[in-house]
Amino acid sequence: MIMIEEPKLLYEKLVEGVKKAGQCGRPIIVSITSKIKYQDPILFFSACKDEKGTRIFWSDPNQELTLVGVGSELTFETNGTDRFSWVEKKWRKSLQDAIIVQDEPVPGTGPTLLGGFSFDPLKEKTPLWKSFPDVKMNLPKFMLTNHKESSWLTENFFLKATDDPDLITEIAIKERENLFKYGGNASLLHNAYIKEEINPQSWTRIVREATESIKKNELKKVVLARELRIFADKPFSPEHTLSRLHKEQPLSYIFAFESMEDCFIGATPERLAKREKGHVLFTCLAGSMKRGNTAKEDEQLGNDLMNDPKNRQEHQFVVDMIGEVAKKFCKDVCVPDGPVLFKSRHIQHLFTPIAAKATDKSLLTIIEAMHPTPALGGFPKNAGIEKIRQVEELDRGWYASPIGWIDYKGNGEFAAAIRSALLQGSEASLFAGCGIVADSDELSEYEETRIKFQPMLSVLGEEKT
Numbered sequence: 001m002i003m004i005e006e007p008k009l010l011y012e013k014l015v016e017g018v019k020k021a022g023q024c025g026r027p028i029i030v031s032i033t034s035k036i037k038y039q040d041p042i043l044f045f046s047a048c049k050d051e052k053g054t055r056i057f058w059s060d061p062n063q064e065l066t067l068v069g070v071g072s073e074l075t076f077e078t079n080g081t082d083r084f085s086w087v088e089k090k091w092r093k094s095l096q097d098a099i100i101v102q103d104e105p106v107p108g109t110g111p112t113l114l115g116g117f118s119f120d121p122l123k124e125k126t127p128l129w130k131s132f133p134d135v136k137m138n139l140p141k142f143m144l145t146n147h148k149e150s151s152w153l154t155e156n157f158f159l160k161a162t163d164d165p166d167l168i169t170e171i172a173i174k175e176r177e178n179l180f181k182y183g184g185n186a187s188l189l190h191n192a193y194i195k196e197e198i199n200p201q202s203w204t205r206i207v208r209e210a211t212e213s214i215k216k217n218e219l220k221k222v223v224l225a226r227e228l229r230i231f232a233d234k235p236f237s238p239e240h241t242l243s244r245l246h247k248e249q250p251l252s253y254i255f256a257f258e259s260m261e262d263c264f265i266g267a268t269p270e271r272l273a274k275r276e277k278g279h280v281l282f283t284c285l286a287g288s289m290k291r292g293n294t295a296k297e298d299e300q301l302g303n304d305l306m307n308d309p310k311n312r313q314e315h316q317f318v319v320d321m322i323g324e325v326a327k328k329f330c331k332d333v334c335v336p337d338g339p340v341l342f343k344s345r346h347i348q349h350l351f352t353p354i355a356a357k358a359t360d361k362s363l364l365t366i367i368e369a370m371h372p373t374p375a376l377g378g379f380p381k382n383a384g385i386e387k388i389r390q391v392e393e394l395d396r397g398w399y400a401s402p403i404g405w406i407d408y409k410g411n412g413e414f415a416a417a418i419r420s421a422l423l424q425g426s427e428a429s430l431f432a433g434c435g436i437v438a439d440s441d442e443l444s445e446y447e448e449t450r451i452k453f454q455p456m457l458s459v460l461g462e463e464k465t
């Protein structure tokens with residue numbers, strides 16, 4: 001057993017919460033955070049099998065911060081275009097009069113929402129993403145926060161005036177006991193799958209047509225994606241996939257969002273924005289090249305990428321747009337003169353970090369203004385979204401969209417959900433896209449998407465031949 005706060009304190013706070021809910025005439029959040037012995041986050045995720053369908057996993061590069069949410073005490077979900085401000089208003093309102101107990105104000109502890117958004121609320125929806133609305137942000141029942149080597153457990157209650165503190169205390173104590181019952185390792189069995197590329201020929205044709213529109217100056221850049229569907233011999237395991245991603249993609253954000261029967265999972269290198277204690281960090285990531293087989297070849301390919309005008313142009317649209325958002329919503333914005341290389345196991349990218357100081361503008365306001373950046377949508381923004389809506393033959397759902405978390409103090413981080421897969425039992429859809437500019441060649445872009453599928457294909461199992 002791990003030490004969590006005294007049942008007496010829990011009971012007192014629940015009594016206080018129920019009373020306050022009565023006074024305010026609406027439900028009240030009570031949130032209690034305790035420091036606990038270090039817990040392995042993937043084991044914790046696996047142990048909470050009973051909460052399958054509500055589990056959320058998030059870790060940042062190098063696993064400085066990991067959040068695992070289980071159960072849902074309060075969920076904000078809706079369809080429609082004003083979802084960012086909608087969720088922000090709901091969250092602020094729910095936090096009014098909240099009773100929050102914590103000793104250390106560590107970012108990502110206390111009441112925290114985890115979740116994400118769809119790419120384009122106006123694109124026609126298909127059954128593929130039926131479990132993922134245009135926004136779904138969840139206040140988990142329990143949340144494990146790991147910050148470097150330390151762990152905290154946050155317990156959330158959304159209390160009504162009619163709730164019974166005795167009963168809720170009793171249930172909470174029982175639930176806690178079950179939380180850390182680790183039953184062996186996640187399944188280590190590999191899946192074998194066959195893969196089906198969805199409309200590859202029409203994708204290359206659409207890319208070629210897009211370059212023609214760009215040459216006619218209808219727009220300057222558009223990111224076009226395609227889908228792979230894979231069929232396996234047994235159901236995919238989110239916990240197994242997470243532990244493989246953790247080993248193979250340590251420099252990426254590793255995420256899993258379960259919703260009903262499905263799980264959207266991946267390892268993205270692309271931060272959108274992070275807000276922590278008055279600082280805001282942005283990442284511009286666009287422009288891609290395969291990795292070399294030897295150190296020398298890899299260095300040569302990296303140099304080629306750094307000096308390639310087409311990739312530099314793809315990248316610059318992103319730096320210009322994110323730089324503008326940063327200047328509009330933050331202060332003391334610092335944009336480096338040029339990009340550096342970001343290398344992961346299968347691919348290398350051009351990378352420009354932007355740092356700024358926060359103003360009173362919230363993280364969600366910033367994310368709304370950014371989405372979609374020219375790394376995921378296009379440039380100009382609206383022309384890019386329109387083009388994708390018209391020509392892309394897939395339902396992006398949450399692919400290439402903001403996913404992440406915000407705590408009650410306004411700290412938080414969102415990344416772009418690329419290098420990802422939607423697991424549906426023993427089937428999965430994978431997505432990959434490329435920034436198309438005037439000089440794009442459709443076969444090279446096709447090859448680029450092939451490489452971008454590798455991080456997920458390699459952790460989901462082996463291809464049956």
Ligand SMILES: C=C(O[C@@H]1C=C(C(=O)O)C=C[C@H]1O)C(=O)O
Nearest residue numbers: 286287288375418432433434435
């Ligand atoms: C859209 C994706 O990746 C984006 C497109 C890139 C490019 O075209 O060079 C590079 C990184 C990402 O911003 C994807 O991986 O699906």
Ligand SMILES: [Mg+2]
Nearest residue numbers: 287288434435
């Ligand atoms: Mg590219």
